[in-house]
Amino acid sequence: MKVLWTKRYAQRTQRMHSSAVRELLKVTEQPDVISFAGGLPAPEVFPVKEFQEACQKVLNEHGPKALQYSTTEGYRPLREMIARHTARYGIVVDADHILITSGSQQALDLIGKIFINPGDHVLVEKPTYLGALQAWNAYQVEYVTVGLDDDGMRTDELEEALRSGPKFIYALPNFHNPAGVTLTLERRRQLIQLADHYGVPIIEDDPYGQLRYEGEHLPSLVMLDNQYQAHNGASYSGNVIYLSTFSKTLAPGLRLGWVIAPKEIIQKLVQAKQGTDLHTSTFNQMVAYEVARGGFLDRHVRSIRAVYSERRDAMLRALERYFPPEVHWTRPQGGLFLWVVLPEHLDAAQVLQEAVKERVAFVPGRAFYPDGTGHNTMRLNFSNAAPEKIEEGIKRLGRVLKETLSSVALSPVKS
Amino acid sequence: MKVLWTKRYAQRTQRMHSSAVRELLKVTEQPDVISFAGGLPAPEVFPVKEFQEACQKVLNEHGPKALQYSTTEGYRPLREMIARHTARYGIVVDADHILITSGSQQALDLIGKIFINPGDHVLVEKPTYLGALQAWNAYQVEYVTVGLDDDGMRTDELEEALRSGPKFIYALPNFHNPAGVTLTLERRRQLIQLADHYGVPIIEDDPYGQLRYEGEHLPSLVMLDNQYQAHNGASYSGNVIYLSTFSKTLAPGLRLGWVIAPKEIIQKLVQAKQGTDLHTSTFNQMVAYEVARGGFLDRHVRSIRAVYSERRDAMLRALERYFPPEVHWTRPQGGLFLWVVLPEHLDAAQVLQEAVKERVAFVPGRAFYPDGTGHNTMRLNFSNAAPEKIEEGIKRLGRVLKETLSSVALSPVKS
Numbered sequence: 001m002k003v004l005w006t007k008r009y010a011q012r013t014q015r016m017h018s019s020a021v022r023e024l025l026k027v028t029e030q031p032d033v034i035s036f037a038g039g040l041p042a043p044e045v046f047p048v049k050e051f052q053e054a055c056q057k058v059l060n061e062h063g064p065k066a067l068q069y070s071t072t073e074g075y076r077p078l079r080e081m082i083a084r085h086t087a088r089y090g091i092v093v094d095a096d097h098i099l100i101t102s103g104s105q106q107a108l109d110l111i112g113k114i115f116i117n118p119g120d121h122v123l124v125e126k127p128t129y130l131g132a133l134q135a136w137n138a139y140q141v142e143y144v145t146v147g148l149d150d151d152g153m154r155t156d157e158l159e160e161a162l163r164s165g166p167k168f169i170y171a172l173p174n175f176h177n178p179a180g181v182t183l184t185l186e187r188r189r190q191l192i193q194l195a196d197h198y199g200v201p202i203i204e205d206d207p208y209g210q211l212r213y214e215g216e217h218l219p220s221l222v223m224l225d226n227q228y229q230a231h232n233g234a235s236y237s238g239n240v241i242y243l244s245t246f247s248k249t250l251a252p253g254l255r256l257g258w259v260i261a262p263k264e265i266i267q268k269l270v271q272a273k274q275g276t277d278l279h280t281s282t283f284n285q286m287v288a289y290e291v292a293r294g295g296f297l298d299r300h301v302r303s304i305r306a307v308y309s310e311r312r313d314a315m316l317r318a319l320e321r322y323f324p325p326e327v328h329w330t331r332p333q334g335g336l337f338l339w340v341v342l343p344e345h346l347d348a349a350q351v352l353q354e355a356v357k358e359r360v361a362f363v364p365g366r367a368f369y370p371d372g373t374g375h376n377t378m379r380l381n382f383s384n385a386a387p388e389k390i391e392e393g394i395k396r397l398g399r400v401l402k403e404t405l406s407s408v409a410l411s412p413v414k415s
Numbered sequence: 416m417k418v419l420w421t422k423r424y425a426q427r428t429q430r431m432h433s434s435a436v437r438e439l440l441k442v443t444e445q446p447d448v449i450s451f452a453g454g455l456p457a458p459e460v461f462p463v464k465e466f467q468e469a470c471q472k473v474l475n476e477h478g479p480k481a482l483q484y485s486t487t488e489g490y491r492p493l494r495e496m497i498a499r500h501t502a503r504y505g506i507v508v509d510a511d512h513i514l515i516t517s518g519s520q521q522a523l524d525l526i527g528k529i530f531i532n533p534g535d536h537v538l539v540e541k542p543t544y545l546g547a548l549q550a551w552n553a554y555q556v557e558y559v560t561v562g563l564d565d566d567g568m569r570t571d572e573l574e575e576a577l578r579s580g581p582k583f584i585y586a587l588p589n590f591h592n593p594a595g596v597t598l599t600l601e602r603r604r605q606l607i608q609l610a611d612h613y614g615v616p617i618i619e620d621d622p623y624g625q626l627r628y629e630g631e632h633l634p635s636l637v638m639l640d641n642q643y644q645a646h647n648g649a650s651y652s653g654n655v656i657y658l659s660t661f662s663k664t665l666a667p668g669l670r671l672g673w674v675i676a677p678k679e680i681i682q683k684l685v686q687a688k689q690g691t692d693l694h695t696s697t698f699n700q701m702v703a704y705e706v707a708r709g710g711f712l713d714r715h716v717r718s719i720r721a722v723y724s725e726r727r728d729a730m731l732r733a734l735e736r737y738f739p740p741e742v743h744w745t746r747p748q749g750g751l752f753l754w755v756v757l758p759e760h761l762d763a764a765q766v767l768q769e770a771v772k773e774r775v776a777f778v779p780g781r782a783f784y785p786d787g788t789g790h791n792t793m794r795l796n797f798s799n800a801a802p803e804k805i806e807e808g809i810k811r812l813g814r815v816l817k818e819t820l821s822s823v824a825l826s827p828v829k830s
Contacts, residue, residue, distance in 0.1 A: 004614060016529075038484070055467070068458055068461070069662075070668065113425070114425055268428060281670045
């Protein structure tokens with residue numbers, strides 16, 4: 001091509017890179033590779049038959065309406081169903097507080113679009129969800145970070161981070177991606193109090209909340225803020241914007257997520273969404289509603305929990321058995337991921353190169369760190385592979401780690 | 416809510432407003448209103464039966480794969496089909512030049528994201544597609560405009576506009592939305608030559624190219640640029656990025672569009688799309704491919720042309736019959752819209768208020784003017800209503816216009 005387009009990129013593209021996760025998905029398509037890299041749900045749990053019935057029903061009953069343009073806000077029966085569902089978990093809102101998005105990823109993009117000026121600070125956990133970094137890098141954000149431990153976000157680091165005046169706090173309280181940890185109730189309360197004290201609102205990202213395999217459900221940040229603001233629990237304070245998705249409970253290929261926010265913010269998000277993709281697929285919204293309604297979603301989530309819980313246990317057992325003692329990992333109570341910390345002198349990206357030769361893959365953790373640290377960490381997904389594959393994959397990975405550790409021990413000390 | 420979120424909006428939201436078109440769609444949902452306002456395809460032409468069959472086939476043959484995450488670039492068989500299809504119209508590219516987007520609207524957003532810095536100039540027609548303005552306002556663009564007449568973009572105004580150094584030219588050569596006009600072959604060549612002379616690339620937006628009701632297909636700007644650059648017609652110069660969609664030929668409710676661009680730019684768009692919605696619905700891409708393949712799309716487009724051509728003719732006849740002689744309109748050779756110019760002293764927004772009382776609606780043209788002019792223009796859609804409704808609606812609108820003209824003639828002159 002002539003050079004008309006090159007050198008015309010906007011400044012913001014300097015921080016757009018191809019996601020390590022997405023690029024890896026391509027390598028790991030080869031059938032003999034056991035991949036812990038993606039964040040893929042198990043295909044075996046997708047309710048294919050129910051989708052077939054729902055497609056027929058939607059096209060029979062709604063006909064052309066299912067294929068026509070529709071409102072930006074989303075299909076009202078679906079929004080009402082989401083409102084009924086979240087009310088059971090103490091998030092009491094009506095359909096006008098809810099915007100349907102093209103996956104939760106779009107919610108992150110739209111939030112960036114309406115809130116982030118270039119140079120604005122956003123407070124994130126370290127590590128944090130890669131998709132949020134990708135969405136907000138495009139708005140030229142600066143990150144302020146707080147660490148994570150087994151109890152989730154380190155609230156003891158929060159106060160100092162809040163003093164920098166971030167626009168909002170981004171938190172993943174349940175079964176963190178990538179770290180697999182869950183924010184304790186005590187720390188949830190501390191987070192709410194500190195956010196209130198410094199006047200900083202919160203984005204609560206909760207894609208996995210339904211996928212708990214042990215322990216009790218913990219109240220959402222939305223609900224705790226309602227209580228803290230002396231709302232009576234049946235009204236929404238609006239300080240916490242809540243994101244979730246059907247990607248982990250029904251099917252990610254539909255691209256259906258949602259935002260719960262104050263109505264004024266929903267209106268602004270709607271305006272941003274009009275310029276972004278007009279609306280989310282009418283047909284997919286109707287089909288998802290048809291599949292989920294009448295109690296199916298609850299039954300289906302129970303069956304997903306059973307499958308994933310078994311896979312998590314298989315991975316934890318295999319880790320005990322095959323990983324060298326210098327390596328540590330989190331023990332998630334739910335979700336899709338588990339987090340591994342290698343000895344400081346190992347580089348997970350180098351381990352990956354060896355691992356791929358052994359036909360096993362994972363995501364090196366550095367991509368999840370906005371400050372480029374985390375070289376000795378890795379994310380393992382346990383939802384996608386069957387238990388036998390998990391055992392075999394962790395066995396291979398354990399071998400790679402042991403070999404790397406012994407070869408590093410033998411090699412001269414690096415400067 | 417507490418005021419934590421308010422006053423935190425990004426600067427760019429100052430130029431985000433709710434679209435007049437979308438807001439009107441809500442008013443016009445009442446069944447007794449005859450609406451020429453939206454840009455809706457006729458629901459009668461949607462191939463509902465073929466969609467039912469395709470949904471079954473996709474879920475039977477691909478099973479869980481149709482519901483799983485997939486690559487950002489899009490479903491390869493669909494991209495290959497698009498490449499085969501556009502090759503017939505002289506746009507010879509391969510699948511790697513094509514990105515599937517969540518409707519053509521998303522292509523506009525992603526292009527804004529990767530190319531527009533705040534304050535950059537973009538050259539648009541006046542009037543131009545509202546969705547492009549909505550997409551790019553969010554990137555704080557400045558517009559340079561050239562007028563339109565019955566032969567499309569006024570290339571005699573182009574040279575001066577190009578001297579301001581716009582980042583790119585945005586053109587809708589076929590059956591313009593909103594103006595209904597088509598850029599003549601001579602002007603297409605002038606546009607290509609001037610763009611080359613000033614080194615400014617072009618976005619060619621072509622949602623309606625397939626929907627021609629009379630006259631001969633004109634070569635695309637992509638093809639003309641290939642020729643001008645002395646490429647042999649079988650290679651792609653890359654100066655013109657081409658956008659199109661299945662919204663007008665299959666169904667808008669699927670949200671499926673595509674971009675044709677140099678591979679390097681496709682990669683950048685892919686990175687931007689990863690942060691925006693990860694990928695377009697796997698299921699919808701597979702279903703659209705299944706419906707469109709094997710020659711169905713061609714047959715279906717022929718039947719759409721027959722229906723819309725009849726509706727266009729019905730509207731043109733009714734305009735002749737019912738509209739006052741002071742009013743002028745375009746005679747589109749294809750597409751969905753026709754453009755009306757009222758006498759200078761009338762305000763189409765005021766006419767709309769009266770029209771809605773008479774249960775007929777349209778879009779006042781001002782929204783399509785980036786500079787806020789165009790007060791005396793209106794866009795009429797002829798694809799959505801049946802011919803009898805079109806006749807009745809234009810009759811009502813003609814009455815409103817005549818009454819407005821006579822009442823304005825009687826009222827004192829405004830300062």
